[in-house]
Amino acid sequence: MPAVTETREAVEKLGQSTYKWGFETEIEMDMAPKGLNEDIIRLISTRKEEPEWMLEWRLAAFATWQAMREPTWAKVSYPPIDYQDLHYYAAPRRKPGPKSLEEVDPELLRTYEKLGIPLHEQALLAGVELPEGETARPPVAVDAVFDSVSVATTFRKTLEEAGVIFCPISEAVKDHPELVRKYLGSVVPAGDNFFAALNSAVFTDGSFVYVPKGVRCPMELSTYFRINARNTGQFERTLIVVEEGASVSYLEGCTAPMRDENQLHAAVVELVAMDDASIKYSTVQNWYPGDEEGRGGIYNFVTKRGACRGARSKISWTQVETGSAITWKYPSCILQGEGSVGEFYSVAVTNNCQQADTGTKMIHIGRNTRSTIIAKTISAGRSDSTYRGLVRVQPKASGARNFTQCDSLLIGDQCGAHTVPYIESRNMAARIEHEATTSKISEDQLFYCRQRGLSEEDAVGLIVNGFCRDVLKELPMEFAVEAQKLLQISLEGSVG
Amino acid sequence: MSQFLEISGLKARIDADGQEKQILRGVDLSIPPGEVHAIMGPNGCGKSTLSYVLAGREDYEVTAGSVLFKGQDLLAMEPEERAAAGLFLAFQAPVELPGVNNANFLRTAVNAVRRARGQDELDAVAFLKLARTAAKELSMAPDMLKRNVNVGFSGGEKKRNEVLQMTMLEPSFAILDETDSGLDVDALRIVAEGVNRLRSPQFSALVITHHQKLLDYLVPDRIHVMAQGRIILSGGPELAREIDREGYTKFLAEAEAA
Ligand SMILES: Nc1ncnc2c1ncn2[C@@H]1O[C@H](COP(=O)(O)OP(=O)(O)OP(=O)(O)O)[C@@H](O)[C@H]1O
Ligand SMILES: [Mg+2]
Numbered sequence: 001m002p003a004v005t006e007t008r009e010a011v012e013k014l015g016q017s018t019y020k021w022g023f024e025t026e027i028e029m030d031m032a033p034k035g036l037n038e039d040i041i042r043l044i045s046t047r048k049e050e051p052e053w054m055l056e057w058r059l060a061a062f063a064t065w066q067a068m069r070e071p072t073w074a075k076v077s078y079p080p081i082d083y084q085d086l087h088y089y090a091a092p093r094r095k096p097g098p099k100s101l102e103e104v105d106p107e108l109l110r111t112y113e114k115l116g117i118p119l120h121e122q123a124l125l126a127g128v129e130l131p132e133g134e135t136a137r138p139p140v141a142v143d144a145v146f147d148s149v150s151v152a153t154t155f156r157k158t159l160e161e162a163g164v165i166f167c168p169i170s171e172a173v174k175d176h177p178e179l180v181r182k183y184l185g186s187v188v189p190a191g192d193n194f195f196a197a198l199n200s201a202v203f204t205d206g207s208f209v210y211v212p213k214g215v216r217c218p219m220e221l222s223t224y225f226r227i228n229a230r231n232t233g234q235f236e237r238t239l240i241v242v243e244e245g246a247s248v249s250y251l252e253g254c255t256a257p258m259r260d261e262n263q264l265h266a267a268v269v270e271l272v273a274m275d276d277a278s279i280k281y282s283t284v285q286n287w288y289p290g291d292e293e294g295r296g297g298i299y300n301f302v303t304k305r306g307a308c309r310g311a312r313s314k315i316s317w318t319q320v321e322t323g324s325a326i327t328w329k330y331p332s333c334i335l336q337g338e339g340s341v342g343e344f345y346s347v348a349v350t351n352n353c354q355q356a357d358t359g360t361k362m363i364h365i366g367r368n369t370r371s372t373i374i375a376k377t378i379s380a381g382r383s384d385s386t387y388r389g390l391v392r393v394q395p396k397a398s399g400a401r402n403f404t405q406c407d408s409l410l411i412g413d414q415c416g417a418h419t420v421p422y423i424e425s426r427n428m429a430a431r432i433e434h435e436a437t438t439s440k441i442s443e444d445q446l447f448y449c450r451q452r453g454l455s456e457e458d459a460v461g462l463i464v465n466g467f468c469r470d471v472l473k474e475l476p477m478e479f480a481v482e483a484q485k486l487l488q489i490s491l492e493g494s495v496g
Numbered sequence: 497m498s499q500f501l502e503i504s505g506l507k508a509r510i511d512a513d514g515q516e517k518q519i520l521r522g523v524d525l526s527i528p529p530g531e532v533h534a535i536m537g538p539n540g541c542g543k544s545t546l547s548y549v550l551a552g553r554e555d556y557e558v559t560a561g562s563v564l565f566k567g568q569d570l571l572a573m574e575p576e577e578r579a580a581a582g583l584f585l586a587f588q589a590p591v592e593l594p595g596v597n598n599a600n601f602l603r604t605a606v607n608a609v610r611r612a613r614g615q616d617e618l619d620a621v622a623f624l625k626l627a628r629t630a631a632k633e634l635s636m637a638p639d640m641l642k643r644n645v646n647v648g649f650s651g652g653e654k655k656r657n658e659v660l661q662m663t664m665l666e667p668s669f670a671i672l673d674e675t676d677s678g679l680d681v682d683a684l685r686i687v688a689e690g691v692n693r694l695r696s697p698q699f700s701a702l703v704i705t706h707h708q709k710l711l712d713y714l715v716p717d718r719i720h721v722m723a724q725g726r727i728i729l730s731g732g733p734e735l736a737r738e739i740d741r742e743g744y745t746k747f748l749a750e751a752e753a754a
Binding site (some may be wrong): 273442443444445447448449450451452453454455456458462464465466467468469 | 551553554555563574575576578579580585587590591593594595596601604605608609612638644661665733
C-alpha cells in the first residue's frame, strides 16, 4: 500500500526535524545506576555536554540538598521516599511497561476514550512497550506527529522572526549561556527548598523562553509545547525571561492523564518579568492519580515562582490541577517592581485518595503592587485538599493591595477541604481582603438539573464548571474547553 | 382504560430531622391526554410534594401507591429518565446555578433529552435561533440567555425562565407549581400564552395555583382540591371560582364530615 509507505516516510522526515528542533527527548539506550551522588551528577552533565559552570552549579546544589531535610509541614502524607533508590538519569520507558493496552488499567482507558484520544495515542500515553523489532520512535500518533510537525515548522519561523528564543533548557545552556547563567536560580535559588535543590542538582528536561524587549510573542506557546511534551521529565526545569515591554503566554500540561513510571516529580519553574513585561503561565496538570486506592499515582512536588522585577510588570498563574496522587505546589509572585501585578487563579480537584496541598505566595515589595488570588478547591471521595496562601506586605510596599477569594466545594461527606491563609502585613497603608466560602453541591441543584434531563454526572460537571468559571475563563480558549471536560471526568463516580 | 397519567393511592413521607413526616396520604388522580388540570389547596397541604414525587426527588420516600405515565411505572424511573419521557416540572422556587450560563444550561438540557428521545442534537446555531425566538415570545430581555441560571433573576424573571425551559424541552406533561405567583398582570398573560401554545392532544398539564386569574387564561378541564395530602374534591372550572369566592373552609368541613 503506497499510501502507507508514503505516510511513514513523511512522518519519519518530520520526526527528524522535530528532533532537530529538539523537543523530542532522544531515546537513550543507557541508564545510570540507581542512587544519587556526585558521580551521577557528573554523568548527567557529561551526557548533556554541559559547560563546566553548569556542572559546578549542579554540584553546589547537590551539596546544599544533602544538608537539607524533606519538608513535613504540608498536609499530605506518603511513605518515605528513598532518594537513593531512584534512577536520576534514565531513558524513558526503560523499565518494563504494559505489553499491550489489555494490561493497562481499564479505568485509564475509559478516560482516554471519553477524551476522544485515538487508540494509538492511548498506547503511548499509557506507556505501552513497543513490540520487539519496532522502531524506537513510537509508531504512534501518526496524525498528531504529522500535524504537529508541520504546524511546528511554521511556528518556529514565526518565533525566529520575532526574535523569541524557545528551546529545551539543555540546548539553552549551550547556545545561550550568558542568559541562562544570569537568570537560572535567580528566582528560585538552588537552596530554596528541598525539592528545588534536588531539581537543581539533577534536572534534565524543560524549556527556556526568552522574549526580547518590546516583543509580544506572536503566538501562545501552548499547542506547540503540548504536542512535544510527551516525555515530560521527572525533574523539569523551566526558565522564562521577558524583557521590557514584552509579553508571552505559556501553557504547560496535557488534559490526557499521563502515566509515568517515575513516581516522584519535582519541577522548578522560574519567571522573570522586566518593566511593563507580562507573563501568563497556564497549567493543566493531569498526572496519573493512581487507582481508587491511590496506588501507583504520581507525587508532584513543584516549585514555581515568578519575579516581577520591573515596574508595572505582570505575572499571572492559572492552574487546573486534577491529577497526581500528591500535589505540593505554590506558584508565587515576588512583586518587586513598582506597580507590578501578580495573579493566581487555581482550580484543584481531588477525588478518591488524592491529596493536594497547593496555594500561592504573593510577596509585595514594591510600592502600589497589586495581587489577586482566586482559588477554587473541589474535593470528592476520600480525598483531602488544602489551600495554603501567603500574602506578605513588606514595609516599603505602600499602597499594596491584595484580594483573595478561596472557595471550597465538597462532594460527599468523606472528603476534606482546608484553607490556611497567612497574612503578614508590615505596612499600615496596605489593603488586604480575604473571602472564603465552603459549600456542598446542593441536592436542590442536582435535582433541578436532573429534572431538566441531565444525568447526575453531567449535572455535577455543570455545577462544578460553574463553580470554577472565574478561573477557567483565564485559560486560553482552546484549553478552557478541554479543562471543563477534564473536571467532569475527574469527578466521575463521586456522587450517588 | 389506562390513562395518560394515573396516580393511585400515592403516599409519601419525608425524614425531617429524624422524624418521619407523612405528607401525601393517598393521592388519587388521573389526567387524560390533551387535558389541563389544576390543583388548588391550602398552604402546606402537599401540592409541591406531589410535584416533587412525580418528578423523582429522592428526599421523599414513597410508601404506597403507584403512578403510571403513558403506561410506564413512573416511580421506577430516574429523574432524568422521567424528563426524557416527557415530564417537566416548573419549580415553585427555581434553583440558582452560579457560574452556569443560562443558554449553555438550556442547550445541555435540550440535547440531553433529545438524545434520550432518539432525536438529533441541536448545534449551537440552531439552538440559539430557537432559544432567542422562544425568549422573545415570552418577552424576556435578550441578556437573560447570557446570564447565569436564575442568579440574580427577579421572581418574575425566574418564572419566565422556567416557561422558556418548558417550551424548549417540548414536554408531553408539564407540572407548573405556582408559576403564576409573583408575576405582574402582563407577565401572567404572557406565561399563560406560553402554556397555551403548547396545548395539543399530546400535551397535558397539571397546574398548581392559588389564583383564579391564571385559570381564566388557561381554562382547565378539571379542578382538584387538595387537603392534608389527599384530593378531597374534583370538579369543573366553576369550582375554582367558588373557592376564590368562599375560601377552602367550607370544602374542608364537608370533606371532614364525609
Ligand atoms: N424537606 C422537608 N422537611 C420537612 N417538612 C417538609 C419538607 N418538605 C415538605 N415538608 C412539609 O410538608 C408539608 C407540605 O409541603 P408542600 O411544600 O408540599 O406544600 P404546598 O401544598 O406546596 O404548600 P404551598 O401552597 O405553601 O406551596 C408542609 O407542612 C411542609 O412543611
Ligand atoms: Mg408549594
